[in-house]
Amino acid sequence: MIKNIEKIEIQEINGHIKVININTLSMKILKFKKTNLDEVLEIFNSDFQRSGGVYLFKWEDEKGNLWYYIGETDNFFKRFNNHEKIAKAKDIIMILSTDILNAFDYSKRKYFEYLFIDKLDKQISNRIYLENNKRNTDLSKIESIDTYTIKYYFQTMLRLILILDSKFFQSDQDAEIYENDKFNDSNEKIKVFIKYKNEVIECFFNKVNHSIILNKNTLISDPNQNKYISNEVSKNLKTIKKGNKFYLENELIFKNPSAAANLITGVSSNGWIKFYLENYEKIDIFRS
Numbered sequence: 256m257i258k259n260i261e262k263i264e265i266q267e268i269n270g271h272i273k274v275i276n277i278n279t280l281s282m283k284i285l286k287f288k289k290t291n292l293d294e295v296l297e298i299f300n301s302d303f304q305r306s307g308g309v310y311l312f313k314w315e316d317e318k319g320n321l322w323y324y325i326g327e328t329d330n331f332f333k334r335f336n337n338h339e340k341i342a343k344a345k346d347i348i349m350i351l352s353t354d355i356l357n358a359f360d361y362s363k364r365k366y367f368e369y370l371f372i373d374k375l376d377k378q379i380s381n382r383i384y385l386e387n388n389k390r391n392t393d394l395s396k397i398e399s400i401d402t403y404t405i406k407y408y409f410q411t412m413l414r415l416i417l418i419l420d421s422k423f424f425q426s427d428q429d430a431e432i433y434e435n436d437k438f439n440d441s442n443e444k445i446k447v448f449i450k451y452k453n454e455v456i457e458c459f460f461n462k463v464n465h466s467i468i469l470n471k472n473t474l475i476s477d478p479n480q481n482k483y484i485s486n487e488v489s490k491n492l493k494t495i496k497k498g499n500k501f502y503l504e505n506e507l508i509f510k511n512p513s514a515a516a517n518l519i520t521g522v523s524s525n526g527w528i529k530f531y532l533e534n535y536e537k538i539d540i541f542r543s
Contacts, residue, residue: 263415264278272295277411280408281354282351282352282353283353284416285348288346303330303332307359308352309325324340327365329364331349375387443463448532456473456519458530476519491505492518
């Protein structure tokens with residue numbers, strides 16, 4: 256049975272360590288800089304003695320690319336003492352249980368780790384990289400757990416992490432457009448369709464990162480009347496008007512189907528339902 260998130264406590268310790276206590280779930284989320292790691296290990300010593308958990312490292316390389324590493328451990332002290340990625344990390348998230356009787360066992364930790372890796376793997380772009388590979392997580396070795404509840408807790412974690420740091424999951428968290436298609440393998444792209452004003456519009460859907468590619472000359476709604484176009488899309492949007500219709504002058508690659516559907520239809524749309532395959536199945540079948 257899923258518990259409601261009735262009460263959380265948000266703290267800031269010494270001005271640079273952010274903490275969320277999720278009392279109803281007996282969980283704690285920490286956000287801090289790697290330079291404060293020793294201080295964190297000392298302050299929360301008793302918590303770390305009782306429970307392992309999941310951790311996320313984030314850093315930026317010399318070219319300005321963002322990198323992430325996701326891991327799990329039954330002992331933060333031992334793991335961080337000899338972790339090969341710790342030297343690179345700049346920002347760190349730690350998630351742990353505060354209830355010794357309901358601590359994160361191996362199966363829960365591995366499943367949380369898998370969900371975080373899967374999330375980041377699906378949203379990587381040309382300047383976002385993940386050092387993990389989700390294929391390294393063998394779900395068959397994870398004992399039977401209540402995956403529905405774990406996924407619910409995971410979504411709660413995501414929301415609370417964004418309270419601590421709204422841009423943790425990439426610097427352009429709310430960006431809707433890729434500068435180019437990182438996954439340019441034609442085997443990963445499939446034709447999809449969407450209806451607008453009794454016309455069937457052909458686009459491409461990337462099965463790896465779930466982007467929608469709108470080709471040059473794609474028919475779209477009147478951009479001057481479309482209140483669902485974001486500022487970012489407007490900056491990249493170039494159109495040609497033919498009669499009373501508008502067409503794209505340049506290719507656009509959207510990070511999610513709904514943003515692309517909004518541009519084409521001119522109304523708030525669920526792109527996972529609006530776009531469909533040649534056999535008329537919705538692209539929602541590709542969403543895990």
